[in-house]
Amino acid sequence: MQTSGHPSGPSVEIVVPALNEENDLGPNIRRLREFLDTAFPFPAEVCIADSGSTDATYEIGALLAAELPGVRIVRLEQSGRGRALKQVWSESTADVLAYMDVDLSTNLNALLPLVAPLFAGHSDIAIGTRLSNGSRVVRRPNREFISRSYNLLLRATLSVHFSDAQCGFKAIRTDVARELLPLIQDTNWFFDTELLVLAEKAGLRIHEVPVDWIDDPDSRVAIAKTVGEDLRGIARLTRDLGRGRIALDPVRWAYGRPRILDPRTALAARVLRFCAIGVLSTAAYALLYLVLRQGMPAQVANLLALLITAVGNTALNRRITFGVTGAENRWRHQLRGLVTFGIGWSLTASSLWLLHTAVASPHQAVEVTVLTIANLAATVVRFSLFQAWVFNDEAPTLPTFEPPAVLDQTRSN
Known part of the structure; x- marks a missing residue:
């Protein structure tokens, strides 16, 4: 990989992936740089990520980096928008x-x-939506239909x-990117989808911005090939998430957010999830x-029904209520x-025995x-045991929330 330009420590780094874009690169980078210098309130740097171009894209990008302050170029030998973004963002x-x-x-x-x-700390990722x-x-x-x-x-x-x-218009906090990027496997067009799916499954906030968007008639996207890659990506991601192959920890992420830093609020959210699963199980x-x-007989039917629903209840609470993936x-x-x-x-069997003792048929x-009343009563005991014992070896500790440096900088500005 080769780099050139003017390294600095901007508040925002905007990556522009480019593959064989010798015609559009010059005028559009100048237009972007002019907008950032005249109409954008935060210090920003533009990074042209040339991913394996075979035309004059890199040479033009290098000239732009030498000519325009706040523009640099990175050269990757292999193509792939996801590969370029992962490299530069990392x-x-x-x-x-x-x-x-x-x-x-x-x-x-x-x-x-x-x-x-x-910058405000309200969201973790922001996306443009068409x-x-x-x-x-x-x-x-x-393209609209697709x-x-x-x-x-x-x-x-x-x-x-x-x-x-x-939509090719996204932003992410750097601390969040460092957590998510190592989990992303795709290096091409599915990169965006994988990033957003993992972020949402981890409990992160995704902010959406309606955009004005005009289709580029000279788009280089190979629609059929991209659709095939996306379908394979969906199948892989569905399989990996279902089998727990991706180490997401939604509880840790949720506790790390200032909006639910109060343990009482976190406990209330956990109780609500547990109760919802309890209603379904009941x-x-x-x-x-x-x-x-x-x-x-009644006792045998009660035992089997409880056993079957108990296995499903434990699995759902493990994943959804306590965030264990x-x-x-799992077997423990x-x-x-x-x-x-x-x-x-024992609670439901005792209730059933007492009922049949009091009433013959x-x-x-x-x-x-x-039995339903007895089962609901047992729910309180079950939640206490889940919280204190069943999943205790996986329970995360509450981290101390430290606002990112960007927040302090925003206030000082």
Whole structure:
């Protein structure tokens, strides 16, 4: 890798990936630099990331770096937008990192709204979106259809909530980037999607900015090839997340955010998640009991229904309530969960025995009501055991939140 330009310590570093862009690079970098110098309130540096160009892109970029203060160029021998961003972002000393497409399809007036929430500490990542009601977009119908279909597919397969994964206009706090970049495998167009999916699964805040965007008729994106890569990326990411191969820790990230730094608030959020899972488990238990009761005695049906729902309950609470991912200690957690199941079973079995002692042949609706009440009572005990024992070997400690240096700098400005 070769670099040239004027190294500095800007507040924002804007990376412009470039591959064989000898025609557009010069005028667009000058336009971007002029905007930053006249209409952007934060110190900013532009980094041209030439990823394996075979035309005069690097030579033109080197001339721009020598001519324009605040512009530098990095040369990578291999192509790939994700590879270029990962390389430059990993080495940057800026407080906020951004990137935009070399064609400047996105109106530059959206840059300040993009980075401002990151400087304020409100958000961790910011993205431009072309699919918001407030966006103004001019592009070909086929690309509009592909974009909307792709983002709908992401929602259906990965249950994400951001609206536009691939708009070439994004920013991220540097401390967040250092946590996420080592987890990202893709080095090309799927890089953006993988970054956002991992960020959302880790509980980070993603801020969306509606943008004005005009399609570049000379776009170099190979649509068919990109679609194929994206579909393979979705399949890989779905598989890796499902099998716990990616070491995300949503609880640690959530506790590190100032908005829920208060332990009481964090505990309330955990209780709400536990209760939601408990409601689902109770409903599943009641349904299973009614089905099993048709062909077996009440106590046996109760035991089997509790056992089946206990395994699912422990797995869901492990992942969702307590943020434990991966295969490590999974079976230990399930065995400990079975102990809490035993306590719940003893409470419901005792309630069932007392009911049949008091009433010779109670109606099944009465049985279900008594067992449901007993099961809900056991929930309190189960949560206490989950919190203090079942998942205790994985429970994170609350870190002390230190505002990033960028916040102090913003205040001093």
